[in-house]
Amino acid sequence: MSQPTERTPERPAGRAVPTSADVARLAGVSRATVSYVLNNTSAVRISEPTRRRVREAAEELGYVPHAAARSLRAGHSRMVLLPTSHVPVGPLYSQFFNEFQWALRRLDYTVVQYGSVGLEAEEAARAWAELRPVAVVSLGEVQLTGQGVEILKRSGARAVITLGTRAVEGTHALVMDQGKVGEVATAHLVASGRRRIGVVIPEEPGLAMFSGPRLDGARRAVAGTGATVVPLPLRYEEESANELAARWRDLGLDAVFGYNDEYAMLLMRALQDAGIAVPGETAVVGADDLLLGRLLRPRLSTVRIDMVLGRELAELVDRAVREPEVPPRTRALLDSRVVRRESS
Incomplete structure (x- = not known):
């Protein structure tokens, strides 16, 4: 008696994964046009009716671009890794992080938060490097070292930005006093x-x-x-x-x-x-x-x-990714002043 074969859980039985070729056929355009539209490529001019037709076809078929394939074509990913351990709580930081992630998304980056509890220095850098991000924005709780920064850059990270209380060698450092x-x-x-x-x-x-x-x-x-x-x-x-x-x-x-x-x-x-x-x-x-x-x-x-704005940090990430040859800089942040009210 033959043994029953196991079905891999990658997709529902009998349902094919839609491809860009399927979208192109339904929209009546080339696969290149589908790629340009869905990857928000600005270098090629495509009419708004064509863009709308491609998006509607993709939505009807349930198609989304393959991030790994796009990374292979571009030579790097669009992932910005945001390591998190114990993220500071409070409305001020929540507002900052929301604005930062929203601004990165508008610049066509994917923000991935990575739980880093228990990781230190080079161990953390190796774990982050495994995901092959194009940029890492470290909030300072995991104390990066120069060696850790080198590990990230050798894995393909074009930019490493630190936001913390001290500068880190090899990074664009935003130092909060x-x-x-x-x-x-x-x-x-x-x-x-x-x-x-x-x-x-x-x-x-x-x-x-x-x-x-x-x-x-x-x-x-x-x-x-x-x-x-x-x-x-x-x-x-x-x-x-x-x-x-x-x-x-x-x-x-x-x-x-x-x-x-x-x-x-x-x-x-x-x-x-x-x-x-x-x-x-x-x-x-x-x-x-x-x-x-x-x-x-x-x-x-x-x-x-007065903190750095999330939009400003996102623009720094984008510049550092596009211009990896520019030497890292350290910038002081956090102007502070007392607002006196009735409690003092």
Whole structure:
């Protein structure tokens, strides 16, 4: 008795995968025209009625271009790899990432987020290189090295861009001065007459690359002033905030820089519930200048951060891909200034 053969799960039984030739026949055009239209090629002029006919045929047949085949024709992929480990949370960064990915899509790139939890340095670079991206945009939590950058470029990556707190050899580096955020917030509190200042250190994973430099900046701001800085570990939970507020007077603090607006609002509510007057007994400053902070009572003082726009970063990626021979550059980012409101 013959054994039954196994059917591969690549496609439903009896259903052929549509090809560009099928689209060309249905639309009454050449395969080259189908390729030009569906790959958004601007070098060839094609009338709008023809473009519409090709798109309608592709939609009717359920055809989509094959990314790997397109990469072979072009000599490189259109994939921009965005490694993620513990992505920073918050509306400011969410808005930035959404704008960045949308801008890349308009430039005809495919954005792929790659989970990188547990990977370090060269190990991470090798894992990313396996996907053969045309560009990698690293957010800094996985600390790339010069050797890791070389691994990526040898695999075909035309551009490696880092967005973090330090420059990386061989990359287009956008360096964010996170220390300035903590420094200007704390300097504002010192100038307001506060002398024992708490600095919130979030306990959530992935935020140390921001909170550490901000704490260092706060310490720079109090140097030589007679004021002191007290690190305050805090989870983004009501219970944690309430526990901290319950021992506030024992800590003897008269001000707090809340890391960002979200942590500052969480702690400010807990302080108020514990009977601690804001700003009378304790001044509070956040960062990011979120709308919600302006709706509180008292309105939240904050640090306004001018980040690179997602559109600008997407344009940098595109230039670096098109001009891989241009030497990498380091650019400083993150101008920070205090917006004083009622909480301080």
